Amino acid sequence: MEKGKMPVKLKELAESLVNFGKNNGADEVEISILDGYEFSIDVRLGKIENLVEAGSRSLGLRVIKDKKTAYASSSDLSKETLEHLVKNAIKRANLANPDEFSGLPALSTKKIDIPSLKLFDPEIPKLDSKKKIALATETEKIALEDKRITNSHGSSFETREIRIIFANSNGFLEEYEQTFCGLSIGLLAGKTDNQVEDYWSSSKLHFKELESPEAVAKKAVERTVRQIKPKKIKTQKVPVIFEPTMTSWLLGFLFACVSGVSIYQKTSFLVDKLGERIGNERVTVNDDGLMPGRLGTRPFDAEGVPSQKTLVMDKGILKNYLCNTYAARKLKLKSTGSSSGTGVSPGNFYLQAGNTPPEKIISSLEKGLILIRTIGHGLNPVTGDISRGAFGLWVEKGEIVYPVSEITISGNLGEILNNIEMVGNDLDFRSPLSGPTIKVKELTVAGQ
Amino acid sequence: MKNPPSLAFEDHFNISLGDFQNILNTALSRGGDFSEIYLEYKIHNFINMEEDIIKETAESISLGLGIRVLSGEKTGYGYTNDLSFEKIKKAAITAASIASSRTLREAPPLSPVQYHHNFYPVQESPHKESLEKKISIVKEAYHSAQNFDRKIKKVRVSFVDHIQFVTILNSEGLKVSDVRPLMKLACLAVAEKGDKREAGFSGGGGRVGMEYFSADLTPKEIGQDAAKEALELLEAALPPAGEMPVVLAPGHSGVLVHEAVGHLLEADFNRKKTSIFWNKMGKKVGSSQVTIYDDPTIPYFRGSYNIDDEGTIPKKTLLIERGKMAGLLQDRLSARLMRRPLTGHGRRQDYSCIPIPRMSNTYIEKGEHSPEEIVKSVKKGFYAHKFLGGQVEDSGKFTFSVSSGYLIEKGKLTAPVKQATLIGTNIDILKNIEMMGSDLKFGLQTGTCGKEGQAAPVVDGCPTIKITRMTVGGQ
Numbered sequence: 001m002e003k004g005k006m007p008v009k010l011k012e013l014a015e016s017l018v019n020f021g022k023n024n025g026a027d028e029v030e031i032s033i034l035d036g037y038e039f040s041i042d043v044r045l046g047k048i049e050n051l052v053e054a055g056s057r058s059l060g061l062r063v064i065k066d067k068k069t070a071y072a073s074s075s076d077l078s079k080e081t082l083e084h085l086v087k088n089a090i091k092r093a094n095l096a097n098p099d100e101f102s103g104l105p106a107l108s109t110k111k112i113d114i115p116s117l118k119l120f121d122p123e124i125p126k127l128d129s130k131k132k133i134a135l136a137t138e139t140e141k142i143a144l145e146d147k148r149i150t151n152s153h154g155s156s157f158e159t160r161e162i163r164i165i166f167a168n169s170n171g172f173l174e175e176y177e178q179t180f181c182g183l184s185i186g187l188l189a190g191k192t193d194n195q196v197e198d199y200w201s202s203s204k205l206h207f208k209e210l211e212s213p214e215a216v217a218k219k220a221v222e223r224t225v226r227q228i229k230p231k232k233i234k235t236q237k238v239p240v241i242f243e244p245t246m247t248s249w250l251l252g253f254l255f256a257c258v259s260g261v262s263i264y265q266k267t268s269f270l271v272d273k274l275g276e277r278i279g280n281e282r283v284t285v286n287d288d289g290l291m292p293g294r295l296g297t298r299p300f301d302a303e304g305v306p307s308q309k310t311l312v313m314d315k316g317i318l319k320n321y322l323c324n325t326y327a328a329r330k331l332k333l334k335s336t337g338s339s340s341g342t343g344v345s346p347g348n349f350y351l352q353a354g355n356t357p358p359e360k361i362i363s364s365l366e367k368g369l370i371l372i373r374t375i376g377h378g379l380n381p382v383t384g385d386i387s388r389g390a391f392g393l394w395v396e397k398g399e400i401v402y403p404v405s406e407i408t409i410s411g412n413l414g415e416i417l418n419n420i421e422m423v424g425n426d427l428d429f430r431s432p433l434s435g436p437t438i439k440v441k442e443l444t445v446a447g448q
Numbered sequence: 449m450k451n452p453p454s455l456a457f458e459d460h461f462n463i464s465l466g467d468f469q470n471i472l473n474t475a476l477s478r479g480g481d482f483s484e485i486y487l488e489y490k491i492h493n494f495i496n497m498e499e500d501i502i503k504e505t506a507e508s509i510s511l512g513l514g515i516r517v518l519s520g521e522k523t524g525y526g527y528t529n530d531l532s533f534e535k536i537k538k539a540a541i542t543a544a545s546i547a548s549s550r551t552l553r554e555a556p557p558l559s560p561v562q563y564h565h566n567f568y569p570v571q572e573s574p575h576k577e578s579l580e581k582k583i584s585i586v587k588e589a590y591h592s593a594q595n596f597d598r599k600i601k602k603v604r605v606s607f608v609d610h611i612q613f614v615t616i617l618n619s620e621g622l623k624v625s626d627v628r629p630l631m632k633l634a635c636l637a638v639a640e641k642g643d644k645r646e647a648g649f650s651g652g653g654g655r656v657g658m659e660y661f662s663a664d665l666t667p668k669e670i671g672q673d674a675a676k677e678a679l680e681l682l683e684a685a686l687p688p689a690g691e692m693p694v695v696l697a698p699g700h701s702g703v704l705v706h707e708a709v710g711h712l713l714e715a716d717f718n719r720k721k722t723s724i725f726w727n728k729m730g731k732k733v734g735s736s737q738v739t740i741y742d743d744p745t746i747p748y749f750r751g752s753y754n755i756d757d758e759g760t761i762p763k764k765t766l767l768i769e770r771g772k773m774a775g776l777l778q779d780r781l782s783a784r785l786m787r788r789p790l791t792g793h794g795r796r797q798d799y800s801c802i803p804i805p806r807m808s809n810t811y812i813e814k815g816e817h818s819p820e821e822i823v824k825s826v827k828k829g830f831y832a833h834k835f836l837g838g839q840v841e842d843s844g845k846f847t848f849s850v851s852s853g854y855l856i857e858k859g860k861l862t863a864p865v866k867q868a869t870l871i872g873t874n875i876d877i878l879k880n881i882e883m884m885g886s887d888l889k890f891g892l893q894t895g896t897c898g899k900e901g902q903a904a905p906v907v908d909g910c911p912t913i914k915i916t917r918m919t920v921g922g923q
Binding site for chain 2: 044047048049050051052053054055056057058069070071072073074075076077081085088089092093095096097098099129151153188192193194195196197235265266267269342375376377378380382383385387388389405406407408409410444446447448
């Protein structure tokens, strides 16, 4: 996307390719075009490290013929290449097998008022490079003023402006624009052989909502230095408090398990559990793609199905899977506007906040762990099993006594959902998957 | 595109060499030290089979270029997939803006570099093969997994192949190209018994031709291996937790070398002094049984390349020699700033990315102990067979997720175990390597490594290894 200039021809291109596909024998055609501009600046130890600025476009398409599907995509938007891709996709579709569940969604009568979603901040395209560089520089400078910080991974500021155009042969033709900005910093503390590290970042669609350099720097410093001189602990079962970033991580795993795609593929432990109790009454989870100005907000999904608010878990009862059109047809459900193509992606997927301030949750802990970071893989959606490397803060008698590292936490998502004892009031929508502080009755923490 | 893609980048970029020369100079117009154009054209194919049908196929074309300017420690980068001269020039001006020096350089005329090696001399190039043939291979793997046992309830097979044409032009007069094939057949099998449900995975590929499926690893074997693993996991228990001796299986455990050691020997982390290794060159960092290489020149391997993404001819690089730190993986920027020779490890995901030091095929050299002897030496411990992956921090702290393993009791492998996590600090583990096996193997040719948001195909390997003590996370 050219800065400040919006080409209109892409919409015509999308429409003409839909027609081209139909005229060449496709039963159904879907075209999506992404036109984007990005700027990013990395500053480290006071100097600019990288500056990237670019505009780029890409196009994705799906054709269906006799219930057989083929996909294609290209960053080359020349007419010759695109028409070749469409024709070839129709040929390839013939080699796939018919699938009664395939096909585009019917045209929805629901109309989303795109401006009300507040996806575009006109201030972001106007930010000049000097201001952007200054934001990253300032953030790092403030962080490095703290003498406990010994090195820096650098601070970054980035912006993106994208325009999405979507057309299909059922008569859908829409577009929207969206902005994004993000400020982040990674820090190290301690000497080389006893180093600890952490980062903090703020990401928003609107520049004025972005956390200040000072706020981002201070949070990153605090998160890093609290891990200095960690101890190892003995293997034991203890209550574990999840900080909001960790609850969000857990919700990412829950999202993967309530995905309609995982359900029809039977790769989730929540298969056939709709309407059943899978957690205790403290657990209410929603997915809402329509919250104005939030990171997961979008007017429609990757198939042109309008976004909606879906109740996923209501006081522990599993109410809905999140489906694209295909998964919905497989499961005899309705699409929840969650398509990311052949998969699903969240809108704003969040655990409803409780009433307890996080400090009270900590002070309620006689002995246990505050989980602050995890690393590694170790999530199995088929069983719900969790096993991850972890970093935390050890708590005794309601007080943080020392940091711990080189531990693993293990448990099971199904058990965790049933064992959430407290839910904090600090839900902050920092990411599309978001949750407040929670306290889980018991997890295995493996150490020495 | 009806004809096989041309090897000459000029055919995909409607711009003369003279114009590119001009662009390289535009990129230096603010006083940069070095400018470079990376041109990429890639055709990617995908087939997916699940629920007994070929569900979909996909084809994707990626065409674009990235322009980089280096000025001291600074990098300016612009990229575009609109290949008009004006847009390319604009990307060059963007990249140029990083510099502000009065000393202007002029790029010498471009002179093509010919090299005389080819690490992927494939016979039947996958991108020329018909879709029908590829579909038949997918079906073969699928049915082999499905028919292996009645408990196999679900199978998914995917086939991906790509051909990538890259050309690098730079202000030192370099003009060099590479054409890289890549292929992967992967099978996931889910087995069920009562309430239990477990998934097994297998796959193969590399920078190979279609002949691979008859000569090296058949689709049938790939399907069976996935099914076997799923069935075995049905019988597996969760592991005990705590510190214990750990034996790492050959091949699959190479991920440990990759994560725990390889990443921290990438030059950027050492130049920035964030890696635990930055001040340890030549010093002892592990048991004298440990020698580690990264080798981008192994024929047909997924991590190999004829030139890296900065146009450097790659070298087999010694990283750890008998326990002493011996080398780093370099890209141009770090090599120049650290005054070290290039090793040919500057890689990038695609034209939109700045090249950074990356691993290729990383492995621990074999030792003297037979694998039987190693297992026999453990009274009570854990045998890590297959890994899902791992992650490491600059501090050297790492975790590995073990998908399947065994208990070791009285020198024998006993009960199968699933879902364990290994955690530790790399230097501790390197020092605690007690026995090195004589059976060097490489893991599956399916791995992809992520760094700073960039994906790169990699392979890793190791022999059977005994670690005196390691923390195992489990029940």
